[in-house]
Amino acid sequence: MVLSRLRESLTSALRDLLKAPFVDKRVLEETIRSIQRALLIADVNVHLVLSISNRIRERALKESVPPGFSRKEVVLRVIYEELVKLLGGEEPPDISIPTGKGYALMLVGIQGSGKTTTAAKLAWFYKRKGLKTALVCADTYRPGAYEQLAQLADKINVPIYGYKEAGSKDPLKISIKGVKFFKEKGYDLIIVDTAGRHKDEKSLMNEIMEINEKVRPDEVMLVIDATIGQQAKTQAEAFHKAVKVGSIFITKLDGTAKGGGALSAVAVTGAKVKFIGVGEKIEDIEPFNPPNFVSRLLGMGDLKSLIDKMKEVELTKELGEELITKLSSGKFTLLDLYSQLRAIKRMGPLARLLELIPGFGLTITKDMADVASEKLDRWLIIMQSMTQEELERPRIINRSRMERIARGSGTTVKDVKELLNYYNMMNKAFRRLIRRGRRFRGLGVPRGLRM
Ligand SMILES: Nc1nc2c(ncn2[C@@H]2O[C@H](COP(=O)(O)OP(=O)(O)OP(=O)(O)O)[C@@H](O)[C@H]2O)c(=O)[nH]1
Ligand SMILES: [Mg+2]
Structure with a gap:
């Protein structure tokens, strides 16, 4: 691991x-x-x-x-x-690549960071997702760079374009021609592997800037070796100054204890880590997802579900409190009941919702709160057949209105009556609660209720 x-x-x-x-x-x-x-x-x-x-x-x-x-x-x-x-935030990075556009992805990074290996990993990863992928070798400095990439490309059966195809040793020419070549052939993703070896850092940066300017890749991905730990920040910033780094690939996380340093250091630069390299083989690539990664780090796969549950309870509590605030204005209409019933449908019994609010659960008996699910569906349909006025002033619903509503909703007058009875019962309970509001002072009942 x-x-x-x-x-x-x-x-x-x-x-x-x-x-x-x-x-x-x-x-x-x-x-x-x-x-x-x-x-x-x-x-x-x-x-x-x-x-x-x-x-x-x-x-x-x-x-x-x-x-x-x-x-x-x-x-x-x-x-x-x-x-x-x-390690980068709740939101996992978007790793999708549009198809049919000849999306050009340029890899940059210092010597030995893992660009060439990563190029092949990415080509393999996206090919498996059904994209037509291709590789361009813009490294003409490192002896055998072309052969290294060609060998990997051969393994995954992806075409390569380099100095041989371009008939030139100029990285810029190869990049321009290579991207154009694959674009015209209808490739979805064209990955450009650049050189890391250069006589000095300045000339390396200059070359990257020039290729970036002329090729205009859709994305520049910085490849960083995790073994440098927190030094990754300085490196990311240096590259970011030269070209706009869109994403980061952290390699060699398998072989180092310093990976946490590298991941956290680049997180502060704002560019998202999209993938991590976890071995030398082509398949050793993983999309990076901070929440999943942390769950694994903490050795608790179920931690996320615990937290989701906690969040849901908090949301439910908020909704319940919103309801109380509304009630405290003295008005509980069928419209409110409608939105409550929808919330119940989404989140479970009203009883649970109300239990979460101190002093509230007592007011409503379990029978009142537990409404069978088919009944809920029927009531929602009935309310959809009511006019706005009826929803706001249920009192006006007389026998002939009931008949109309029942017809409109494909139910019976008995069903409509049942809903109205339920509404009246809830309304009474809420009124009682408001009268007793004073007693709940200090129990966390929203201000509106504290009379
Ligand atoms: N353990 C491990 N090794 C890796 C990973 N990625 C790359 N390597 C190794 O790192 C070394 C350098 O990888 P290259 O892909 O050649 O690096 P490069 O950035 O293209 O190097 P230059 O072209 O010279 O700049 C190779 O031995 C790779 O096998 C990884 O995720 N895990
Ligand atoms: Mg290389």
Whole structure:
């Protein structure tokens, strides 16, 4: 496994946290110290380590514990979220490539960073996704560069264009002609492998800038060797100054303990890490997805589902509170019932929703809140047959209106009555609650209810 050392120390830090009977300041500090140690060993920059420690410290004991969860789980969530942030954020990068456009992807990077290997990996990866991919070898400095790429290309059965095809040793000419050649042939993705070896860094940058200007690739991908750890930042910035780096490929994450340093260092430059290289073979390529990566690092595959559940409960609670605020204005119409029923359909029983709000669950009995799902569907259809006025002022719904609504919704007057009874019952319960609002003062009931 990639970054096994970091993984071991992080999972052991979490194991200790989970073993503690409860989380207090002392336990939290111990956990933070273990995480710091783990990150520093992985060559994460010391400033980054300090700021992630501070954020964990600030959030872990302060953030509210959603109903049904424990403080420990909140701490886990905070650690997970902060690590995800450190390694690039919640949003996984978009690795899709449009087809039929001759998308030109230029790889840049210093000598030996893994460009040529990466070119073949990418060609293989996208070919497997059904794209027509091709390779251009713009490296005429390194002896055998063409042969190296040609050999890899042959393995995956992807065409290559280089000095032989171009009849020239000029990298710029080869790039221009190669991209044009494959574009005309209808290739979807054309990967340009550039040189890393040069007499000095300046001439390397100049060449990249020139190719970039004349070829105008759709994307420049910077290839960085993970073994340089946090030095990756300086490198990323230097390349970014020369050409606009659109994405990053971090190689050799399999063979280094410093990968955490490389990943976190480039995350701060703003360019997204799209892939990681996890071995020398062509198939050793993985799209980079910070949330999944961190879940694996923490050795907890189910962590993400725990956090999703927590988020859902929070959202439900918010919705419930919104409802109460609305009720406190004294009006609960059929329209409100409609949106409530839709929310229930999405999120489960109203009883659960209301339980989450202190003092509220008591008001409504379980029977009132548990509405069978078919009934819910029928009621939603019935309400769709009502006029706006009827929804806002249910009182006006008399017998003849009921008949019309039943006809319009393909139901019976009995069904319509049942819905109206339910509405009346809920309305009464809510009114009772509002009258009692005073009693809930200080229990976290929204301000509107505290009379
Ligand atoms: N373990 C491991 N080795 C890799 C990975 N990617 C590349 N390598 C190795 O790194 C070495 C250099 O790779 P190249 O692809 O030749 O690097 P390059 O950037 O094209 O080098 P130049 O063309 O000389 O600038 C080779 O031995 C590769 O096998 C990886 O993800 N993991
Ligand atoms: Mg190369």
